[in-house]
Amino acid sequence: xxxxxxxxxxxxxxxxxxxxxxxxxxxxxxxxxxxxxxxxxxxxxxxxxxxxxxxxxxxxxxxxxxxxxxxxxxxxxxxxxxxxxxxxxxxxxxxxxxxxxxxxxxxxxxxxxxxxxxxxxxxxxxxxxxxxxxxxxxxxxxxxxxxxxxxxxxxxxxxxxxxxxxxxxxxx
Amino acid sequence: xxxxxxxxxxxxxxxxxxxxxxxxxxxxxxxxxxxxxxxxxxxxxxxxxxxxxxxxxxxxxxxxxxxxxxxxxxxxxxxxxxxxxxxxxxxxxxxxxxxxxxxxxxxxxxxxxxxxxxx
Numbered sequence: 001x002x003x004x005x006x007x008x009x010x011x012x013x014x015x016x017x018x019x020x021x022x023x024x025x026x027x028x029x030x031x032x033x034x035x036x037x038x039x040x041x042x043x044x045x046x047x048x049x050x051x052x053x054x055x056x057x058x059x060x061x062x063x064x065x066x067x068x069x070x071x072x073x074x075x076x077x078x079x080x081x082x083x084x085x086x087x088x089x090x091x092x093x094x095x096x097x098x099x100x101x102x103x104x105x106x107x108x109x110x111x112x113x114x115x116x117x118x119x120x121x122x123x124x125x126x127x128x129x130x131x132x133x134x135x136x137x138x139x140x141x142x143x144x145x146x147x148x149x150x151x152x153x154x155x156x157x158x159x160x161x162x163x164x165x166x167x168x169x170x171x172x
Numbered sequence: 173x174x175x176x177x178x179x180x181x182x183x184x185x186x187x188x189x190x191x192x193x194x195x196x197x198x199x200x201x202x203x204x205x206x207x208x209x210x211x212x213x214x215x216x217x218x219x220x221x222x223x224x225x226x227x228x229x230x231x232x233x234x235x236x237x238x239x240x241x242x243x244x245x246x247x248x249x250x251x252x253x254x255x256x257x258x259x260x261x262x263x264x265x266x267x268x269x270x271x272x273x274x275x276x277x278x279x280x281x282x283x284x285x286x287x288x289x290x291x
Contacts, residue, residue, distance in 0.1 A: 013277070017270055024266045089235045103220070129224045136249035138208055138221050 009032035035136055036144075036151050041057035041069075042134040042139055046124030051099055056124030060096060062149030066171055069144040070120070071132055073104040076140040082158035093168060095108045099123035102140045145170050157161055193233065200229055200239060203256050204246065213256065 041058050048054040061067055070086060072079045089095045099120035101109045105124065113120075128133055135144065136154075145153035145167055153170055155163040181199045192244035214222035225246075232242050243255055252258040260268075 010277075010281075014274075017274060020266060026264045026269075035249060039248075128219070128227065132230055133224060133228055133249065138250075141264045 004119050033154060033156055036154060039151055041144075041146055041149055041151060044124070044131045044134060046126060046131060049099075049106060049123040049125050055120075056098065056122050061146055062094065063149060064146065065144045066096070068095055068167060069100060069135075069146060071100045071102050071126075071135070071137055071140050071142045073140045074108040074128045076102075078158040079112075079141045080116065082141055082143075082160075083116045083119070085159040085161075085164050087117050088117075089164065089167065090119040093171070095167070095171065096121050096142075100131060102156075102167055103127060103129045115161065121151075143167075195232060196239065197226075197233060200233075200242060201226055203243075204229070205256055206256050207250060207254060 036114075041061055044056075044058045046056045048056055061069065068089065086097060090097055097119050099122070101123050103126065109123075109125075124131070132138075132140075135142075138154075141158055143155040143159055143163065144151050147170070153166060155166075181263075188211050198215060202213050204214045204225060206212045206214045206217040206219060206225075208221045209217045209219055212222075229242055232245070237245075246254050246260065252261065258264075
């Protein structure tokens with residue numbers, strides 16, 4: 001083989017190796033909140049907040065074309081900030097919101113909804129916070145958008161206008 | 173007397189199993205980062221998140237899951253970041269092997285150049 005070609009091939013190989021090296025070196029080594037994006041919603045069955053005989057089954061969520069899952073608690077102050085956004089999503093945009101009541105007292109949760117309004121079509125009680133861990137959450141509030149059972153968007157912290165716009169865009 | 177000896181043997185064996193299980197639990201707790209704390213493992217932290225994770229890990233171990241299954245589960249939920257020592261994956265393998273490959277290619281080229289000069 002001609003020496004010129006050998007040098008070109010060697011040069012290209014070295015460049016490829018360095019690009020690969022740099023890409024791996026710069027890969028994200030911090031907490032990745034989007035770890036669950038694109039994955040199916042984990043399986044769970046939870047007791048309903050208002051009716052102990054009714055269960056919130058993740059299979060029901062998997063069957064829906066579009067749903068929003070919101071993790072909340074009555075003791076969580078940021079949940080009060082995001083509550084008007086959830087009410088708007090339900091009333092103005094007719095979005096099906098499922099609640100996951102996180103490590104809460106049932107009485108307090110019901111009082112919270114009585115006071116601020118109930119944006120949820122059903123609410124599962126996650127007393128031990130195990131389902132929240134299954135979902136890759138680490139606190140409240142957190143919101144997931146599900147399309148045909150797959151998580152397509154996750155928002156950590158109280159909902160804001162940007163997050164609501166993103167949810168509405170995803171619904172289109 | 174027989175019953176008494178059997179009871180003592182049972183207690184010694186069960187206490188050994190219990191301490192081995194506790195050791196494994198603590199080993200896992202020490203390798204899991206508390207992502208809501210600063211520079212702490214869940215072993216050192218008493219945050220809600222750490223307590224919940226410890227309970228879940230303990231439950232999984234009691235259900236017969238092994239260490240790797242627990243790490244795999246947590247990595248699938250929170251990413252590699254949650255484990256202090258995530259083990260070899262594609263990225264770490266590339267980082268380890270690429271310098272070696274470059275070294276071998278370089279050595280081969282120097283060897284060939286030397287041979288040509290000698291000729």
